[in-house]
Amino acid sequence: MMNEGSPIAAVATDGDKIRCDACPVMCYIKPGASGACDRYANDAGTLVRVDPHVVLQRTVSQGGAVVPFQKSGEWDGKLVSGRDVMVTAIGAGTTYPDYKPAPFIVSSEIDGVDMVTVVTEGIFSYCGVKVKIDTDRFLGPETATVRAEGEAIGHVTTGEYGSQMLSLGGVHHLTGGSKKEGRVTCDALMDLCNGKAVELTIDGGASVVVQAGQPPIVNGVPEVRMRVGCGSATIGMFAKQWQGKVDEVVVVDDHITGVLSEHQAGKLLDIPETGIKMKGRRSTPGRYFQVAEPGTGWGGTQISDPLTVLGPFNPKVAKPGTRMLMVSTTGEHSAYFELDESLQPVEKPLPDTLQQSVERIQENCEPALCTVLFMGGAGGSLRAGVTDNPVRLTRSVKDSLTSVTSGGAPVYVWPGGGITFMVDVTQMPVGAFGYVPTPALVAPIEFTLRLSDYAALGGHMDYVRPLSSLTSDTEVRNAPVVLKKDKPQ
Amino acid sequence: MMRRPQIALLPDGRRLHLQDGPIDLVIEACGDRAEVEIAYAAAAESFTGLLDRLCGELPELRRRAAARLPSLKGVVARRMHAAVAPFADTHFITPMAAVAGAVAEEVLGAMTRAATLARAYVNNGGDIALHLSLGEKFIVGLVAHVEPPTLAGKTVIDADSVVRGVATSGRHGRSFSLGIADAVTVLARTASQADAAATMIANAVDLPDHSGIVRVPACEIQPDNDLGERLVTRDVAPLTCDEVTMALEAGAVYARELLARGLIEGAALCLQGEMQIVAPSHLRAFDMSHSRAILAPTGNLIDA
Numbered sequence: 001m002m003n004e005g006s007p008i009a010a011v012a013t014d015g016d017k018i019r020c021d022a023c024p025v026m027c028y029i030k031p032g033a034s035g036a037c038d039r040y041a042n043d044a045g046t047l048v049r050v051d052p053h054v055v056l057q058r059t060v061s062q063g064g065a066v067v068p069f070q071k072s073g074e075w076d077g078k079l080v081s082g083r084d085v086m087v088t089a090i091g092a093g094t095t096y097p098d099y100k101p102a103p104f105i106v107s108s109e110i111d112g113v114d115m116v117t118v119v120t121e122g123i124f125s126y127c128g129v130k131v132k133i134d135t136d137r138f139l140g141p142e143t144a145t146v147r148a149e150g151e152a153i154g155h156v157t158t159g160e161y162g163s164q165m166l167s168l169g170g171v172h173h174l175t176g177g178s179k180k181e182g183r184v185t186c187d188a189l190m191d192l193c194n195g196k197a198v199e200l201t202i203d204g205g206a207s208v209v210v211q212a213g214q215p216p217i218v219n220g221v222p223e224v225r226m227r228v229g230c231g232s233a234t235i236g237m238f239a240k241q242w243q244g245k246v247d248e249v250v251v252v253d254d255h256i257t258g259v260l261s262e263h264q265a266g267k268l269l270d271i272p273e274t275g276i277k278m279k280g281r282r283s284t285p286g287r288y289f290q291v292a293e294p295g296t297g298w299g300g301t302q303i304s305d306p307l308t309v310l311g312p313f314n315p316k317v318a319k320p321g322t323r324m325l326m327v328s329t330t331g332e333h334s335a336y337f338e339l340d341e342s343l344q345p346v347e348k349p350l351p352d353t354l355q356q357s358v359e360r361i362q363e364n365c366e367p368a369l370c371t372v373l374f375m376g377g378a379g380g381s382l383r384a385g386v387t388d389n390p391v392r393l394t395r396s397v398k399d400s401l402t403s404v405t406s407g408g409a410p411v412y413v414w415p416g417g418g419i420t421f422m423v424d425v426t427q428m429p430v431g432a433f434g435y436v437p438t439p440a441l442v443a444p445i446e447f448t449l450r451l452s453d454y455a456a457l458g459g460h461m462d463y464v465r466p467l468s469s470l471t472s473d474t475e476v477r478n479a480p481v482v483l484k485k486d487k488p489q
Numbered sequence: 490m491m492r493r494p495q496i497a498l499l500p501d502g503r504r505l506h507l508q509d510g511p512i513d514l515v516i517e518a519c520g521d522r523a524e525v526e527i528a529y530a531a532a533a534e535s536f537t538g539l540l541d542r543l544c545g546e547l548p549e550l551r552r553r554a555a556a557r558l559p560s561l562k563g564v565v566a567r568r569m570h571a572a573v574a575p576f577a578d579t580h581f582i583t584p585m586a587a588v589a590g591a592v593a594e595e596v597l598g599a600m601t602r603a604a605t606l607a608r609a610y611v612n613n614g615g616d617i618a619l620h621l622s623l624g625e626k627f628i629v630g631l632v633a634h635v636e637p638p639t640l641a642g643k644t645v646i647d648a649d650s651v652v653r654g655v656a657t658s659g660r661h662g663r664s665f666s667l668g669i670a671d672a673v674t675v676l677a678r679t680a681s682q683a684d685a686a687a688t689m690i691a692n693a694v695d696l697p698d699h700s701g702i703v704r705v706p707a708c709e710i711q712p713d714n715d716l717g718e719r720l721v722t723r724d725v726a727p728l729t730c731d732e733v734t735m736a737l738e739a740g741a742v743y744a745r746e747l748l749a750r751g752l753i754e755g756a757a758l759c760l761q762g763e764m765q766i767v768a769p770s771h772l773r774a775f776d777m778s779h780s781r782a783i784l785a786p787t788g789n790l791i792d793a
Contacts, residue, residue, distance in 0.1 A: 030712060036510075
């Protein structure tokens with residue numbers, strides 16, 4: 001939701017005056033007054049951001065749009081225009097508190113239906129990013145603190161299939177900690193959302209460079225593949241291809257290590273016992289948990305020598321000459337062994353036929369990527385910029401009458417109260433995110449609905465402008481997704 | 490880590506916007522594309538940390554200036570002082586009266602030192618530093634009303650002119666005015682000189698003891714304002730034609746004095762829809778016909 005009052009952490013008070021620390025001028029501000037910048041004000045003892053983008057709004061009033069950038073300035077959006085022009089909120093400017101109508105309320109004729117798009121740039125101090133990192137490598141224990149520049153900006157959350165999830169930002173880190181923590185969190189979130197690489201360190205775990213749409217770099221090593229399945233699943237998928245070419249296969253996995261001869265898939269193919277003895281805890285036949293400690297070696301374990309997950313072969317069952325393939329879940333690591341006369345595995349060159357099966361595993365692994373989803377909630381005051389009656393906008397979104405987009409990209413709106421949404425930042429135009437020193441992120445948000453529905457929910461009809469009034473001087477960029485306006489997302 | 494200012498390109502892809510604390514700069518450089526990029530990088534670099542250095546000397550910058558050399562150290566701080574010093578013997582003025590113009594000059598200087606540009610401007614909320622190479626010119630628009638901004642006239646500044654600074658002051662801007670002018674636009678050799686002079690001329694556009702003018706001690710609005718207990722204008726009732734003329738003439742008298750002393754090159758004074766021009770006969774007259782122009786963030790218009 002929007003920051004309700006957005007208190008800045010360290011504000012000294014002096015009687016009824018407060019001292020703003022948003023910039024080094026450090027103005028004393030009296031109640032009801034603003035500082036030298038006209039951006040921060042004293043609202044009954046609380047420092048609030050009054051009007052973050054005075055200049056931007058005036059630019060916008062001339063039909064412009066503004067996109068923040070950081071020095072390198074990736075501003076190469078092409079000029080296009082067409083019938084289904086999606087007006088995004090990027091650079092629409094924002095007002096705080098948002099009881100003023102949103103900076104743009106645009107109407108456009110689409111498929112004979114007069115549509116309204118209300119665009120604004122929301123200031124989100126209740127916001128964060130969810131990061132999905134495709135890797136089997138151990139990044140850190142669940143709930144461990146994730147840091148940028150040494151400051152806590154989030155934590156490790158659940159592991160998903162072949163991926164590790166991080167939850168970064170949120171109001172606790174943005175405004176609940178030290179000033180530096182808030183600033184570093186804000187910088188990291190904005191960089192991640194704008195598609196830049198950010199180096200994160202995890203307490204008791206790895207360092208990882210995260211960049212939306214790019215492979216993660218774990219402890220300096222770029223991740224290449226996301227595993228096709230756990231060790232057990234890999235046995236199931238490839239058992240038939242191994243039959244007759246090898247006597248035993250161990251797919252080493254930090255989660256579930258699979259053993260061909262014991263696995264259900266091996267039994268069905270009548271693969272004989274090999275006398276193999278696995279370390280770790282047996283779950284069901286051919287499936288082992290905890291064969292090693294988690295790490296960045298084979299299959300997300302810490303090992304570099306795969307034999308360390310094996311005990312001695314059972315002399316009553318094992319035969320000299322037994323052929324064994326050991327492979328990691330991504331096929332990144334593999335080794336081939338044969339048992340000698342004393343039933344010790346001896347490493348030999350990988351036969352071509354098995355090399356092919358290892359390559360098949362690799363081939364079935366998708367490229368490992370980092371995915372960054374921005375998540376934020378449109379608070380009551382932002383909603384009030386759209387309509388006189390904010391809750392009606394919420395209901396309209398829930399009833400699918402109003403489509404919500406962020407920078408023109410489709411969003412997932414959470415069921416339940418409020419308008420809390422998630423959006424894939426790679427679907428949004430470059431440089432869509434900005435920040436205010438609150439600290440909070442400025443993100444675009446658009447609401448699209450039928451003009452008649454807009455009127456019905458108490459929209460600011462007086463402020464509706466035809467699309468043609470924007471196109472002459474407005475930067476228009478290709479939306480990454482063509483939205484079907486009559487089917488709200 | 491150094492605090493980073495906000496750095497953004499405006500939508501035309503040509504103009505650069507820099508913001509830090511109360512400072513907003515809109516910048517445009519024209520010339521070879523590579524040179525423009527160098528200039529913008531230099532602008533961003535010179536702007537980073539500039540506010541912190543100024544704030545390091547803020548207490549002294551907020552004190553009444555004396556004509557003698559100050560103990561100020563910063564380049565921008567000293568430029569501010571130099572710009573207000575010619576007024577200091579006879580009037581209350583602090584170096585803060587020239588802060589906007591001095592910052593604009595500093596950033597423009599960094600750009601022109603780093604790159605070869607045909608022309609460039611740094612617009613700091615209506616206080617503008619200009620760079621013109623041979624044969625180039627700027628058309629500067631004048632705004633009589635700030636809200637909503639309306640164009641009342643324009644003037645041409647070409648490379649042959651000595652004018653490299655334009656500033657606007659009045660009671661509607663962010664800073665306070667002791668006078669009642671809606672806007673006083675000054676052309677001067679430098680932006681900091683123009684800034685200081687615009688402040689002083691705007692103060693002089695006044696009707697002392699007029700009952701329709703609401704004045705409040707500056708410190709009651711902003712406790713740490715450099716004007717302290719001095720009464721600043723908060724509201725002006727509609728004035729009669731004669732009153733407007735009288736107030737404008739008071740400002741114009743002072744502007745002519747500054748013109749004679751070589752402190753300004755021209756001025757346009759606006760009050761309640763009326764405008765009075767003070768300019769030497771050799772300066773091209775302000776053209777009062779409307780022109781197509783691009784809105785700068787506050788006060789002035791520049792047709793680029």
